[in-house]
Amino acid sequence: xxxxxxxxxxxxxxxxxxxxxxxxxxxxxxxxxxxxxxxxxxxxxxxxxxxxxxxxxxxxxxxxxxxxxxxxxxxxxxxxxxxxxxxxxxxxxxxxxxxxxxxxxxxxxxxxxxxxxxxxxxxxxxxxxxxxxxxxxxxxxxxxxxxxxxxxxxxxxxxxxxxxxxxxxxxxxxxxxxxxxxx
Ligand SMILES: [Fe+2]
Numbered sequence: 728x729x730x731x732x733x734x735x736x737x738x739x740x741x742x743x744x745x746x747x748x749x750x751x752x753x754x755x756x757x758x759x760x761x762x763x764x765x766x767x768x769x770x771x772x773x774x775x776x777x778x779x780x781x782x783x784x785x786x787x788x789x790x791x792x793x794x795x796x797x798x799x800x801x802x803x804x805x806x807x808x809x810x811x812x813x814x815x816x817x818x819x820x821x822x823x824x825x826x827x828x829x830x831x832x833x834x835x836x837x838x839x840x841x842x843x844x845x846x847x848x849x850x851x852x853x854x855x856x857x858x859x860x861x862x863x864x865x866x867x868x869x870x871x872x873x874x875x876x877x878x879x880x881x882x883x884x885x886x887x888x889x890x891x892x893x894x895x896x897x898x899x900x901x902x903x904x905x906x907x908x909x910x
Contacts, residue, residue: 749787751857754880755813757786759855761793761878762817771795773874783878790884796821796875801867804891804898808832808860812881815855819875823848823856825864830898832861832889837899850877863891863898 749757761767761783772779773795785791790810796819804824809832814821828844850856855878858864868875888904 747787748882749785749789749880751811751813751859753786754789754811754882755815755855755857757789757791757880758813758815758878759853761791762815762855762876763853767793768817768876768878771876773797773876775874783880785880785882787882788884789880789882791878791880793817794877794879796868796877798868798870798872798874802865804863804865804893806830806832806861806863806889806891807858807881807885808887808889810881810883810885811857811859812862812879813855813857814850814866814877814879816850816852817876817878818852819868819870819873820852821850821866821875821877822869823850823864823866825858825862829861830863835900837897840896840898842896865893 767783771781771793775797777797778800779795781793783791783793823846825846825848826840826844827846828840830838848856866877886905890901890904892899892901
């Protein structure tokens with residue numbers, strides 16, 4: 728299990744209206760700016776055995792996290808429901824496996840992806856990316872030696888995360904996590 732440096736990485740956030748709020752580009756600008764701030768990045772305790780995290784003040788009511796990734800750790804496949812978001816690498820290097828196709832958010836348990844929708848990108852220190860709602864991905868530190876640290880921001884604050892297993896082209900919904908599960 729991940730080791731917590733503060734609370735859960737997805738602790739409940741106060742209710743906020745889902746209209747307006749920061750754009751994905753603004754969330755990315757925040758993530759990049761914060762990832763370049765050693766005073767914040769170096770405040771994160773690192774644990775060789777598991778991920779660590781600190782909640783940050785995201786812009787415009789967004790949910791933001793500073794996360795440490797020991798070598799070989801990752802998130803598994805998941806989405807962020809109706810939240811848009813961004814993340815940026817502050818230390819080390821992260822790999823993202825993502826689907827370049829929007830999936831139906833409800834009404835299915837398992838689906839087979841057609842070929843050609845998988846994307847992999849590597850985000851070195853100082854690099855980031857933004858994503859829209861229903862983005863499906865997994866993020867991992869593929870390094871065998873180097874810890875990674877990254878900054879993440881979401882708006883609206885995550886109402887839930889859907890977790891999937893992946894077997895070749897088949898994606899299966901395993902469970903839905905809600906803020907009450909993260910306390
Ligand atoms: Fe994610």
